[in-house]
Amino acid sequence: MVIFSDRPITELEHLYGEGHRRAVESLRRAVESGFFAAVLGARRVGKTSVVKTFLKHYRHKYLYFDLSPYMGLKSVGFRSLVPAEIGFDENTLSSEAQLNLTVISFRIKRVKITGEVFQANLLSLLRELNSKYDRLVIVFDEAQVLAFIKGVNYRGLLQFIHNNYRNIVVVLTGSMPGLLERVISPIKAGEPGFARYIEEIHVPRWSRRETIEFLRGGLKERNIEHREEELHEVYEEISGIPGFISYYGLLRLRGLDHRDALDKTISYAVSQWENDLHAFLSIYNSPLYIYVLSILAETMTGASWTELKNELERKLSRTVGKSTLYRILTNLVKAEMIQKQGDRYTIMDRSLRKTITMLNKQLYPIIEAWNKG
Ligand SMILES: Nc1ncnc2c1ncn2[C@@H]1O[C@H](COP(=O)(O)OP(=O)(O)OP(=O)(O)O)[C@@H](O)[C@H]1O
Numbered sequence: 589m590v591i592f593s594d595r596p597i598t599e600l601e602h603l604y605g606e607g608h609r610r611a612v613e614s615l616r617r618a619v620e621s622g623f624f625a626a627v628l629g630a631r632r633v634g635k636t637s638v639v640k641t642f643l644k645h646y647r648h649k650y651l652y653f654d655l656s657p658y659m660g661l662k663s664v665g666f667r668s669l670v671p672a673e674i675g676f677d678e679n680t681l682s683s684e685a686q687l688n689l690t691v692i693s694f695r696i697k698r699v700k701i702t703g704e705v706f707q708a709n710l711l712s713l714l715r716e717l718n719s720k721y722d723r724l725v726i727v728f729d730e731a732q733v734l735a736f737i738k739g740v741n742y743r744g745l746l747q748f749i750h751n752n753y754r755n756i757v758v759v760l761t762g763s764m765p766g767l768l769e770r771v772i773s774p775i776k777a778g779e780p781g782f783a784r785y786i787e788e789i790h791v792p793r794w795s796r797r798e799t800i801e802f803l804r805g806g807l808k809e810r811n812i813e814h815r816e817e818e819l820h821e822v823y824e825e826i827s828g829i830p831g832f833i834s835y836y837g838l839l840r841l842r843g844l845d846h847r848d849a850l851d852k853t854i855s856y857a858v859s860q861w862e863n864d865l866h867a868f869l870s871i872y873n874s875p876l877y878i879y880v881l882s883i884l885a886e887t888m889t890g891a892s893w894t895e896l897k898n899e900l901e902r903k904l905s906r907t908v909g910k911s912t913l914y915r916i917l918t919n920l921v922k923a924e925m926i927q928k929q930g931d932r933y934t935i936m937d938r939s940l941r942k943t944i945t946m947l948n949k950q951l952y953p954i955i956e957a958w959n960k961g
């Protein structure tokens with residue numbers, strides 16, 4: 589059965605696409621072996637769906653932290669670490685662990701909880717969960733936010749869990765892999781961090797065939813008339829990102845015709861890209877990202893390294909270092925905003941291209957000021 593939804597999928601039978609199912613399987617293997625895992629992929633590709641489906645299907649005990657609301661913020665209070673979901677029976681815990689849970693959930697009123705108190709209570713709770721269960725999964729959804737949380741030493745925390753709580757496995761998700769690397773790398777170079785024990789699991793976009801089969805299946809099941817060309821057009825406009833494809837399906841179910849549904853989906857995609865670009869800019873703190881994207885948005889055939897470098901230097905009236913350009917391109921490729929084919933870089937999505945062209949006007953004055961300041 590095909591589910592068109594704007595919420596994460598939680599049932600394996602509803603999780604569509606070979607790559608998504610393979611990601612669930614890889615996650616199972618990593619967690620069974622006791623490895624930490626990082627589930628990576630573009631925005632709205634289905635990372636949360638993969639993790640939630642995995643937890644539910646294999647009936648794991650878990651603690652789920654959802655950091656997605658804080659993406660793009662440079663300073664985040666540790667209250668953001670309230671567990672969004674508690675996937676075990678609280679009532680079977682000792683009274684001490686129940687109290688720990690009450691503290692880290694900020695359910696106690698009129699008591700000031702500091703970062704240290706929070707951390708101590710979390711570790712004490714985990715000590716009991718580690719001895720009580722064979723396996724407990726802790727999820728940090730959009731884990732790159734951890735790097736901006738004030739008052740809690742998240743790296744120390746992850747390292748401590750890794751070294752001392754053998755039955756606990758941490759799963760991170762992230763759509764900004766460049767930053768996630770910073771979160772998981774050891775505190776000091778040369779230290780034996782846990783980064784090398786992290787299994788990276790990639791959630792891919794759907795192929796054209798998968799996109800069309802998903803839409804065709806869902807529309808047929810509800811007797812909604814449609815033409816094959818319409819489904820191909822959806823793929824071409826919003827490529828294989830399940831979140832946008834599912835949204836289109838949802839609108840068709842609500843009675844919109846193809847044109848209306850597609851237009852609304854594109855607007856939705858553009859507004860989401862807009863948020864992401866702002867977050868990206870704020871986090872990576874460099875207008876060069878926007879320059880690179882705007883150069884690429886202007887060409888359909890993309891640009892080579894040398895063309896990009898020349899064009900950037902012309903716009904900025906200064907030289908751009910090789911390592912700087914390399915870092916920018918790597919982060920954009922990893923965030924799946926651009927792709928490299930042969931020796932050319934191009935923007936992956938039409939809706940992203942549209943968003944950049946639209947934002948150019950709005951962002952250029954900010955960037956100019958930035959350059960001068
Ligand atoms: N494999 C799938 N089968 C069916 N629907 C899916 C699948 N993957 C994602 N979706 C749909 O796409 C939307 C986005 O999924 P999800 O929230 O899991 O993605 P995400 O990568 O975590 O997104 P974000 O970057 O916003 O956190 C949801 O509405 C979900 O229903």
Ligand SMILES: [Mg+2]
Pocket residue numbers: 635636637656729
């Ligand atoms: Mg998500």
